[in-house]
Amino acid sequence: MLIKEFISQTNKNQMISMILKHYGVGSVKLKYKSMRDYAHFDVDRGELQLSTKYKTIKKSQIKEFLITIIHETYHAMDAKKYGWKKFKEMYELEMNYQISQGKDEYKDNKYEIAAEEFGQSNYTKWLQKFKKEGLI
């Protein structure tokens, strides 16, 4: 039996573009960057930035990887829905609100909570789909 330990770059990029397209944000660009976080959606640039730590991923990282991609896709969907300028304002307002409440600007941020829930509740569906298509 052949065990593929790593997911190929091609398959990984294909999975990302399938997810983005499915949620109507296929125009989002993908960029690898050296950064502390695993991923970030750059509202100004309409760019999904992925850490170079994700250049190659192991099979054991696939769950976390998919949740991350779906989470960031949700931010892209919000940016599309409200317009990026408006969404940026809304997001910053929420950050300031959480800070004023003595809470965490990210962990308690309603947009972050919604994005994480979206990732958590949708990754199994994608996992099954990608397995079926032989991408993972």
Ligand SMILES: [Zn+2]
């Ligand atoms: Zn987020």
